[in-house]
Amino acid sequence: SVANSGPETSSGGAAANTVRIVLPEEPPTLEPCDASLTATGRVTRANITEALTERDPGTGRLQPALATEWKQDSPTEWTFTLRPGVKFHDGTAFDAKAAAFSIDRTVGSEIDCNVDGYVFGGIELTATAVDDTTLKVKTAKPDPILPLRLSFVEIVPATTSATGKVREPVGTGPYKIAKWDTGRSLRLERHAGYWGKAPEFAAAEYVWRAEGSIRAAMVKSDEADVAIGLAPEDGAGDSAVQYPNNETSYLRIDATKAPLNDIRVRQAINYAIDRDGLVASVFAGLGKPAGQLVPEGVTGHSSAVQAWPHDMAQAKKLVAEAKAAGVPTDTPIKIIGRNGIYPKAAEAMEVVQNSLIEAGLKVEIEMLDVNAWLEYLLRPFPKNLGPTLLQAQHGNQAGDAAFTMGQIYGSKGAQSSYGTSELDSMIAAAEQASGEERQTAFAKALEHQSKDVVRDAVLAHMTGILALSPRVTYKPNAATNDEMRLADMHPAG
Amino acid sequence: MLTFLRRRITSSAIPLVVVILGVFCLARLTGDPANLYLPLSATPEMRAEFAARHGFDQPLYVQFGEYLAQVVRLDFGESLRTAEPAAEAVLRAFPATLQLAGATMILAILGAIAVGSWAAYRPNSAADRIASFTSTTAASMPDFWFAIMGVLVFAVALGWLPTSGTVGALAWVLPVLTLLIRPFGVLVQVVRGAMVSALSAPYIKVARSKGAGELRVVFGHALRNAAPPALTVAGDLTVGLVNGAVVVETIFGWPGIGKLMITSILQRDFAVLQAAVLVTAITIFALNIVIDACYALLDSRVRQGVTT
Amino acid sequence: MTEAQVEAGGSAAAGRPVLEVDELAVDIRTPAGTVRAVREVSFSVRSGETLALLGESGCGKSMTAQAIVGLLDPVAHVAGGEVRLDGTDILGLAPARRRKLAGPGLSIVFQDALTALNPVQTVGAQLAEPFRIHQRLSRRAAKERAVELMERVGIPEPRSRVGAYPHQFSGGMRQRLLIALAVALHPKVLLADEPTTALDVTVQAQIMELLRELRTEQQTALILITHDLAVVAEQADHVAVMYAGSVVETGRVADVFARPRHPYTRGLLDSVPAEVARGATLKSIPGSPPELHAVPSGCAFRARCAMATDVCAESRPVLVESGPGRRSACHHWRELADD
Amino acid sequence: MTEPAMPALAARETAVPLLDVTGVTKTFHVARGASGRNRLRALDGVDLRLGHGETLGLVGESGCGKSTLARVLLMLEGPDQGSVRFEGVDPFALRGKELLRWRRRVQMVFQDPFASLNARLCAEDIIGEPWRTHRDLVPAKERGRRVAELLEMVGLRAGDARRFPQEFSGGQRQRLGIARALALEPDVIVCDEPVSALDLSVQAQVLNLLTDLQARLGVSYVFISHDLSVVRHVADRVSVMYLGKVVETGPTQQVFDHPRHPYTAALMSAAPVLDVTSGVRRERILLKGEVPSPLDPPSGCRFRTRCWRAEDVCAQAVPPLESSGDEPLHAAACHFPLQEV
């Protein structure tokens, strides 16, 4: 049809080996050290740039990437053996110097790398090239999951600017940037000298549309092959593919303020929320009622923690008890919501509000935009704030509970409004553990949280939808939201 | 005329500075961008350092002074979000918006003149009713309805038009139509009102007494007299399109200034916001100068007011 | 041109009046209902002749004129009668054919000169328009003609003022421009609704001279609406006096002025100020004309008429022959004639 | 006929004039025409005086600045030079209550009966509008009655009060304008062509009304008209204007019967006369040449381009407005005034 004319949406015969992807937003930048930003990582990670290691989203196991093997020399010292013969897109060779430079650029530089804060969070480390293929990394404190952390450090050549961010990086990945027509489209082309197996599509063309229904429509009208970030209502129809997207929605309870400082009230909140109803109606049946922030497949998941049952009678009883004990249960509690955090965010909060009111609490809603909402999410919190429930969502991209617990449950965590010293010490211990021990330690901490601390009301593990045209086969997985590997996409038939 | 232009341009300088100052100060009242640009786990030191690097720790007037000094050197700062020069982002987005707004306004004005005059020709007649009713209904429709329905019908179901994007002439159809409905509806009403008055003026009779055809009467004689209110409103509608075509730009993936401005407000991308507002403000000022010049061209009485 | 020629021209056309108005009636829609502003007005005018339409202010002269050229306000409409130009009833013509006549056939000078010019067009463009419409002249040629017209009506420096706008002209000059517009295409019939009220006497004389030329050279028939009896006396051949929407007396000017055969005409002539000393009370007709939606039965003038009798209340006088070439609508015209 | 009126006139002249205009000049900026000038001097050093209870006729060529002068008198236009004094006071300096009082005392009938009435107001509102500013003049309850009275005074009907201007004929509108000017019972009325669109009978009625008001209340008029017979009837004195200048001024009878400026003579002779019986036309002085453009007036005497008596001196010196010895009130601005025969 006419719709398919023009270079941007070029498809049909000539560009049969181009995969066309429509994203919800344009990556603000392709800076590799910001790859933990969803919009950036989705395009760069494993496509343009690669890290030393990579995590298999299915098994959670760490796989070799630019490093072929690694070992822990001492609690604070690691040695990585690098893959030989790898070349960057610009022809320079990949070696330990480049790797050390990249780690240093990400963690030690002044350029405010998102990965630095997100993954390393103050961890100090030094990387030194021993020879071309050997890299030594030293941490100030023992870090059992350093190789996992390093899976976020995208490797760039040493010629990359160390003082400023780059918009169009050079990497070792299977694709390189062909043309970024800012605002309109981004085209990647196969990198001929790729060290691994050549991907099947010769090129990838990204465009972005903020409106979900338009993204779905583009797949239907054959203007795009893959559309991600869809909501159930977007009408993707037959082309829709669902996948667990690694995110868990929850309400953070500010347990420092009355009446939320009473555990009975917090429990009542959990009992009052009809998670099945919520998932069935607001999330259109997608997603799974959840009881913990750490989903299955992530180190530290506890199968003992289940979603709270919907028990309004119990909720009412607990509120009544608390009230009888002098807890000011009629203090208005404010739900701080964030528009668009997931589809139908406001409706979800209305459901919660409705239930809590029924349980005997007073609840108001305030839906905010991201920046305003962040003021409430992050320390230091706004002053003179009453009791709040904060609508939030957490996704553990890295696959280790360490990326969840400290931040969210630690009493000093950046996103934490409340914690207990007992929980703090459990988390600290778990962070130092490794292997099976690590798993159980985190699981115990989680169980303790959900039984004795109850500082949040977890709602559901969320499900993502993407639309796929019949031209392409692709199996999305938990990591799809954050890294969409073009190599995993294949022409159909 | 030249003196008029010169006077208008110089008299626009102060308001322009006021706009920049206003945007500059107000933007800084909208919360700390550090939350958005630093990782969630950022420490207070990191925040302080971030603020220092971007000069946010200084008193507002110092910041503004420095900014002005930069602007004079045509340096508009760097985007916090994309790390590219703000001017680049704005100058890239602006033509897209201008094209869209221009095409829309041209069609809206031409359409409104035709339909509005037709309606005004016999006030309260069936033609008038139909024209007014359809145009106001269209104008009061939520624009995204129009947009999404248009996409579903013309792109998905019929396959005549692309769903979105900026490539090819056909890609213009839906965005322009969506943008068009409101200005069109408003203008039809305004043109109609002004034409009703103009058509009952005595000089219309004189024109008819010369044997002028009705088209000549309506478009040659009445229209110019009816133009001023329509022109003013059209100007304001254009302004609305220049910085407010957000819905359309968002839905159709049109990388325009409206979307850029919204993003930079929501993302506290001050440099881009300021540059964008500066550019739109200049456009708006220029537009108003053009409109005033049009008044003068249309009506010599105004022109004389200008020269005395 | 000699008198004889004028006579000859006049008699040549004498057989056939170029414009005949027959029982013309005009209704106006008012909030209080439809009222008749012009009732059964009939008159005719021959080429090269001038008919003066006289009458009390508000008696329907302008309405009649506008009805003839088909340019009534939308509130008013022709409710009956015929207007024949060269024998064809133009009221029934299709709009397009009617437009063809507007200008070369019939043209009109409207009464409200000060607002009748389009404020946003140069007077040159407006004067050129008839030529552009009917003769399809080029812009430049039409403008040339516009300049000529301006010159003809005595606008100083026409070439430099052709680009000026109406508001830059004084009232009198605008009036002259309108006259220029009306005579541009040498119409067969020219209706001039108080064309010289805003003009000083020297210009008035100039304009009248222009109209006279038009009459003699182009055999234009002129219908002149005016209150200035002196102008009528000087310019017109025939006169029709209207009162409350009807014609009450017609005839040759000299006859009518010398021996009015309708009390209204007589009252009008008696009101001429010239003869009276300064400050003395002027004579005028007592009372005021009837309201349009309450025109009394019988003679509309009877309430103000000293001669009214019972018959005036009962039957409405129609125009009857009251002398050679003259008619009046009064039950008592004979008594006047005897005076 | 002249003699009995003279002493009264003279007496009025000596008292402080009601209205005293000296050297008023008004320039308009217009779009540059072919002559390359953009300053149009509509008034050029005009002097006028108006006594209590007096009528001053103002006649002159169309476009000579009569309406502009009227607008200056009403403070609608500020003079560029010269002064206007009302009972010795400069109205342009008045503020607040004083100004309002002055406004009440000086009124105008506009030349254009179509544009000077707001089409959105009905007759009643138009005539009653002045009372909304001068509230104490007519009590609210009285206003309806008073409007009816005024309407009837000018020959309209009380029933017309609720009609809108466009429903009136030209003459009827003109009468509305007069009624409105009378509403404030002013001391001075500047009448710009007040009776041009009226038939003789109504014109007589209106003129009678005006003279009657003058006799009863001592109202003064500045009476602008093209109809010389009307001016002759109402005016005590006449000023004749030509291209922004007063060229002749004097008692009506004097000026009409013994014009001294050639332009006045031409004007008088051009007036059509109603001689029903004879149909004979009077001898006319036909002016040669074109009316000069006010943008580019002739040097010296402005009338010289059309004057049959013009000589070289007329092109060089502007003739002052001078009275001749025997008629102190009758002045003309001409180097070669016409002598009485």
Place this chain on the structure above:
Amino acid sequence: MPTTQAGLERPADPPAAGPAARRAIWWRLLLRDRFACLAVVILLVVAACAIVGPLLLGDLATRQNLRAVNRPPFSLDDGWAFVLGSDSLGRSLLARLVVASGTTLSVAVPAVVISLVIGSVWGMWAGYHRGWRESVSMRIADVILSFPSLLLAVVVLYVFSPSAVNIVLVLAVARIPIYLRAARAESAELQSRLFVDAARTFGTGSWAIIARHVAPTVLPTLFTVATLDFCFVMLTESSLSFLGIGIQPPDMSWGLMVAQGRQALQSAWWIAVFPGLAIVVTTVSATVLASWARLAMDPGQRWRLTLPRSRRGNKALAKEVRA
């Protein structure tokens, strides 16, 4: 004597003056125009909903039923409250529409009225006086126009507490220039008219002249713009909700309903379409009324409203008159 027209009484003779009589004339003119009548009825219904709706249906509008979501409209299976279907939380769309009208109008009406009043008065003042007052006003308008109103909204959110008053103010301030500029342009033209000069000669003050002569001519255009602004304001209000300063759930407004239902346009069209229709119908009614008022307020055009529906009826009447 001409027959009086059917349906129109002869005015009392002498005509009854006074506001009562004038009001009666307006009523008659309104009753003659079927569309304007319909518009008035619709607006009255909307107003009635706004006033009593929340009292009658407030509870129903917020009652959720997560097991009966997105019920399609035009079925009485779930009771009359669900004739217009249910939304994604199983609430009665009908009840929500009715209740939302209150909030919607309480934001849109003041916002439009405030901007209209301030903008037009300011504009007429500036245009009437011309000179520096005009220039300064126009530059201020330029400044406001150049200002992204969203920024203003965000600032309000951060600096002041989000409240209905603030929404109204943000919306009103952003729209003022529209009226200001339109009013200025016409007023500047009007102030040179002769009838304004006439009013000046009575010593009428500038404000009185503006009220008496300028406003009646300028306002009809502005009313037209204002009525169409209603829908604009209603829809914009919902985008402010997005920032947290608009109407917040469980309060509801049409704009918010439209915005929330927007996503479901393909799966449950009625959620967005009905509130959207409510906006359209209300706006169109207001526009119809405005264009009626425009004719009714103009004495030169008023007669058109008294025209009988068919032109033939007109001719028949004429014959009757002649007979």
